[in-house]
Amino acid sequence: MEKIVGLWRNMSKPDTLTLARQIIDWFLARGWLVLTEWEDILERKAQFLISLGGDGTLLQAAREGASLGIPVLGVNFGRLGFLCEIEREDVFGALEKILNQDYKIQERLMLNAVVNRIGKDNISHLVLNDVVFSRESTDGIITLQVNLSGELSVSYPADGLIVSTPTGSTAYSLSAGGPIVSPDVQAVLLTPLAAHSLSARPMVVSEKEEIQILLTNGEKCRVTFDGRQNDLIYSGQTVIIKASPIKALLIRLGSRSFPQVVREKLRDRWHE
Template identity: 70%
Template sequence: MERVVGLWLNKSKSEATALADEIKHWFQKRNWMVLSQWQDIVEHRTPFLISLGGDGTLLQAAREGAPYGIPVLGVNFGRLGFLCEIEKVDVFEALEKVLNGEYQIQERLMLQAVVNRNQAEDCLQMALNDVVFFREGREGVITLQANLSGEPSVSYPADGLIVATPTGSTAYSLSAGGPILSPNVQAVLLTPLAAHTLSARPLLVSDQEEIQIFLSSGDQCVVSFDGRNSITLHSGESVTIKKASIRAKLIRLGNRSFTQVVREKLRDRWHE
């Protein structure tokens, strides 16, 4: 294994920048090269990447590293931190374990989305968390029709719709009333935003399904991919979403189970 590591940090957090300097010094004392420029990280195919920030920072790092098979170790500087494996106070103990090979790689489902307009495919996007459809500005209620593998399934008159991975189930979907999914569940979750009918409920489908979302009523809506890139979808146009051929890779040290993480982050004291 080449003795080189990549750093991906949220530069808006001064604590993350300060810890990045400490980490660089720690690795240099062990004759490891530390890279922080993405072009250099890709060129060297670093064995792993350290993310310093919150879940959002980890998502960015994991999404960018996925095409190159680079696993990510998340250090939490945020608040909830469902995804980040360790807290900042434990970083050097964790790094010792990684260098000793005392870790596992957990693969996470990603989504591939293609916009269908003018009888052609346009704008290929990848998402680790979710693809979100939402009404824009003063636009009234919109209706989003979900077809599963070519078959009409459910219609959502709502303010929007979230199509989420198990990773994304603890993000926007959770705040919209969707269930939390274990990362081991190979499924995709559809969660409506402020549905305007009682029959519009969250729907869990197999990751083998090809999901096509049509804007069936309303002039237009906005579609975002992991909360970053966004496009405008017009009436009659659709987005086709399916399991991506690549997966994000997260480094897990085995310190906490998924159940423990959920209990800690949601402050459930029932069993204490």
């Protein structure tokens, strides 16, 4: 069997190019083929991907690799790096572990979001972090009604709403006051943005729920998917969100537990 690895690099970070060249030489010396173009990675099906960048780069690589069952090792070049497994200085020790089969693959919950577009075909998005509903800057507050498996649950008069996975709980949802949720928990988070009602509270619901988001007040609302693709929905339109059968696959080397990652990334440096 041909030994193939794929490199997924953040092109906006020059430092990733230097490390990418070193990684290529390292693998070539061990008889591995290194692919850097996604079309080639798709055709040849790499055994795993190496993501060079921050959490955003890892999200892209993990989404693309998920449908093919390709696991991803995240190498952090970003500021926080909640999802990335290792820092850049640790990369070659980590690769030795992977080639020696000394690693685990962690499955991460992903969401499938279907936008009901009036007069057009519905469009579907695969999401690892979150689906974010937000009012346009020139508009007033909007109201988003949440139905869980067909039953009215709560309405959010707010500037918006974040629907996130446990993976996304440490991203925008955390900034908006949502809870940190372990990636081992199979759940979906609903976190309002600047809610205009004391009863509009964050919720954590089962991943088995079908979540229907309906714009009931306001002319329009922007919806973004993992911070990349976006769409506009209008009054009366819905977005259906449910757990995807496809899982993101992240390579874990067992060096850090989730509580340890939380301590490292979120410690209050004012108190050190």
